[in-house]
Amino acid sequence: MRNLRQSKLRTSLTVLGVSIGIASLAGMVSLGVGLQDQFVGRFMRAGVFDSITVLSGDTRINVPFGGGRAGRGAGGGRQNAPPVADTPRKPLDDAALQELAALENVATAYPIIRVPLELKFGEHTEFAAAAGVPMSSKGEGGFQKIPHGQFFANEMDPACMLSLEKAKQLNAEDPGSMIGKTLNLTYATALPSAGSPAVPMAMQVQRVSIDCAVVGIVERETGPAPGPNTVAPLMLPLAKTREINTAVQQTQRLVRGRGSEGIYSSIAVKVTRPQHTQDVEERIKKLGYSAFSLNDALEGAKRAFLILDIILGLVGSIALAVASLGIMNTMVMSILERTREIGIMKAIGGSDSDVRRIFLIEAAVIGVIGGIAGLILGWIVGRIINFGANQYILSQGGAAGNLFSIPAWLIGSAIAFSILVSLAAGAYPARRAARLDPIQALRHD
Amino acid sequence: MTLAIETRDLRKHYRMGEVDVRALDGVSLSVDEGEFVALLGTSGSGKSTLLNLIAGLDHASGGSLKIFDEDLAQMSRAQLSVHRQRNVGIIFQSFNLVSSMTATDNVALSMMFAGVPRTEREARAASLLTAVGLGERKVHRPKELSGGEQQRVAIARALANNPRLLLADEPTGNLDSRTSAEIMAILRDLNQREHKTVIMVTHDPTLASRYAHRTVTLLDGAVVSESGS
Numbered sequence: 205m206r207n208l209r210q211s212k213l214r215t216s217l218t219v220l221g222v223s224i225g226i227a228s229l230a231g232m233v234s235l236g237v238g239l240q241d242q243f244v245g246r247f248m249r250a251g252v253f254d255s256i257t258v259l260s261g262d263t264r265i266n267v268p269f270g271g272g273r274a275g276r277g278a279g280g281g282r283q284n285a286p287p288v289a290d291t292p293r294k295p296l297d298d299a300a301l302q303e304l305a306a307l308e309n310v311a312t313a314y315p316i317i318r319v320p321l322e323l324k325f326g327e328h329t330e331f332a333a334a335a336g337v338p339m340s341s342k343g344e345g346g347f348q349k350i351p352h353g354q355f356f357a358n359e360m361d362p363a364c365m366l367s368l369e370k371a372k373q374l375n376a377e378d379p380g381s382m383i384g385k386t387l388n389l390t391y392a393t394a395l396p397s398a399g400s401p402a403v404p405m406a407m408q409v410q411r412v413s414i415d416c417a418v419v420g421i422v423e424r425e426t427g428p429a430p431g432p433n434t435v436a437p438l439m440l441p442l443a444k445t446r447e448i449n450t451a452v453q454q455t456q457r458l459v460r461g462r463g464s465e466g467i468y469s470s471i472a473v474k475v476t477r478p479q480h481t482q483d484v485e486e487r488i489k490k491l492g493y494s495a496f497s498l499n500d501a502l503e504g505a506k507r508a509f510l511i512l513d514i515i516l517g518l519v520g521s522i523a524l525a526v527a528s529l530g531i532m533n534t535m536v537m538s539i540l541e542r543t544r545e546i547g548i549m550k551a552i553g554g555s556d557s558d559v560r561r562i563f564l565i566e567a568a569v570i571g572v573i574g575g576i577a578g579l580i581l582g583w584i585v586g587r588i589i590n591f592g593a594n595q596y597i598l599s600q601g602g603a604a605g606n607l608f609s610i611p612a613w614l615i616g617s618a619i620a621f622s623i624l625v626s627l628a629a630g631a632y633p634a635r636r637a638a639r640l641d642p643i644q645a646l647r648h649d
Numbered sequence: 650m651t652l653a654i655e656t657r658d659l660r661k662h663y664r665m666g667e668v669d670v671r672a673l674d675g676v677s678l679s680v681d682e683g684e685f686v687a688l689l690g691t692s693g694s695g696k697s698t699l700l701n702l703i704a705g706l707d708h709a710s711g712g713s714l715k716i717f718d719e720d721l722a723q724m725s726r727a728q729l730s731v732h733r734q735r736n737v738g739i740i741f742q743s744f745n746l747v748s749s750m751t752a753t754d755n756v757a758l759s760m761m762f763a764g765v766p767r768t769e770r771e772a773r774a775a776s777l778l779t780a781v782g783l784g785e786r787k788v789h790r791p792k793e794l795s796g797g798e799q800q801r802v803a804i805a806r807a808l809a810n811n812p813r814l815l816l817a818d819e820p821t822g823n824l825d826s827r828t829s830a831e832i833m834a835i836l837r838d839l840n841q842r843e844h845k846t847v848i849m850v851t852h853d854p855t856l857a858s859r860y861a862h863r864t865v866t867l868l869d870g871a872v873v874s875e876s877g878s
Contacts, residue, residue, distance in 0.1 A: 555726075
């Protein structure tokens with residue numbers, strides 16, 4: 205230790221090199237961990253791991269990150285495999301709804317419905333798609349926290365909920381004051397005109413208007429595609445939405461010549477516990493539907509993060525590799541300077557391994573100090589970047605988060621790694637010192 | 650009388666470029682325990698080479714060398730360093746103290762290599778320094794000490810592991826006459842009172858005859874004469 209203190213400048217520079225190396229390595233890894241936490245964390249909070257989205261049989265599904273195993277029938281096909289016609293296409297109707305709801309470990313099954321509406325508030329008119337939210341979503345997922353107002357009281361109320369963004373759109377200064385205000389919603393339906401009901405052309409479009417009171421405003425979690433428990437700009441109770449949907453579907457008779465009443469484009473299945481998601485998903489597929497859950501995406505995401513972590517780790521390691529060269533250089537210089545001293549040590553009874561041990565210990569000490577300093581440095585830099593990044597995110601209207609997280613295992617392994625690298629770098633110089641001939645060394649100046 | 654040192658036809662040569670240098674050319678010598686022997690000669694006579702071999706700092710090229718009946722030629726590097734630890738204490742012309750360490754630490758250093766625990770070696774270092782008259786200078790660094798004081802620290806260090814053999818390579822070479830006398834007095838004292846065998850290399854015949862029991866004169870790697878005093 206004393207020897208290191210002797211040449212403070214040289215030692216400090218070496219330690220600085222090591223700490224920058226460790227800081228960058230630790231920083232990269234903690235960034236990977238932090239991003240993963242953020243990403244997965246938001247998913248978890250959005251409560252999507254316990255729900256499965258069921259689609260009608262022949263839909264192609266593109267799951268983000270390519271985890272897609274959705275496909276028709278048992279065994280599922282790959283994304284681009286031709287549709288297998290072994291099972292008849294099963295429509296998603298109320299019968300399907302019952303079948304799915306009856307599966308083991310399923311908590312609820314409900315259709316995902318979006319109805320097109322014209323929204324009028326004061327001077328403001330726009331088209332909007334209202335999402336149907338089941339009462340079972342109360343207190344779950346995106347509805348766990350309701351900043352203004354509350355969830356629907358019951359399912360047939362003429363009530364609606366807005367997303368915070370939507371509320372800001374309608375009232376920029378004080379979105380909270382939208383609570384209690386009335387929105388006018390207009391949708392189109394078709395009613396048979398007087399005359400022969402059998403002739404499709406004898407229907408005409410009717411506009412129906414209802415008034416809805418805003419009861420709650422919910423913040424939108426950035427997350428996966430619309431599904432159960434996620435927040436849409438405009439939300440109505442599911443039962444009400446179904447009612448409107450049935451009416452709207454009448455217009456399809458006019459357009460297509462036939463209706464698709466009672467057919468849903470997708471059904472959401474909520475399982476009792478996230479552990480069962482995989483299992484239930486398989487069974488739904490066996491029944492002849494297409495299904496996907498974000499577990500598929502999660503697996504893919506996990507793999508992607510692993511690759512990201514490895515890459516970040518490699519980048520960070522480069523800095524550390526450079527630092528280890530610095531250690532080797534320091535030690536070689538140190539030996540050169542202390543050649544005489546090594547000779548003296550040998551003359552008074554120091555063995556070769558004594559000398560080697562002394563230099564290895566010096567290298568290890570550099571490693572320890574460098575490792576600790578590096579972790580502190582990395583933490584500080586991470587905090588600064590975090591601060592800056594969050595300032596930017598907040599200005600863009602997003603939610604702040606911790607991008608860099610330093611778990612306990614990272615601290616331990618960073619220091620251990622630092623010591624390891626230092627010892628490796630010091631091994632050659634230490635061996636050289638051990639092999640010095642004492643007589644020659646004593647003659648050195 | 651135990652034989653401290655016994656050499657037979659001891660040879661040492663090495664290559665310097667193209668030339669084969671015969672530093673020692675067959676030296677046969679015996680030293681009894683408790684003797685004070687001076688190795689006298691000019692530079693290049695082989696006296697320092699002989700001392701280095703006795704110290705175990707170098708390997709002979711031929712012949713035999715026994716210290717307290719142990720054959721040094723058979724020893725590995727590791728064994729030689731143990732030999733240096735236990736049997737030998739060396740002092741040099743240029744003192745060779747570690748400049749970054751205090752006097753106490755310098756003395757304690759050789760004990761550290763011998764595995765002596767810290768409290769014990771620090772205590773012993775303190776008492777050795779007091780014995781050589783440096784009780785007041787224990788925490789000084791070499792650059793804060795005079796030449797004579799540094800050599801005393803070196804002597805204390807040489808005595809640290811209680812060796813039976815003391816080797817001195819021109820111990821007064823860098824000292825003025827008064828300090829030289831002080832140092833030589835210490836060496837004589839160690840030889841007479843504590844029965845340490847002393848081998849001193851010098852080029853000064855007066856020094857040799859005044860302090861040594863026997864003077865061995867070397868020239869070109871061989872013994873040319875021995876005289877007792």
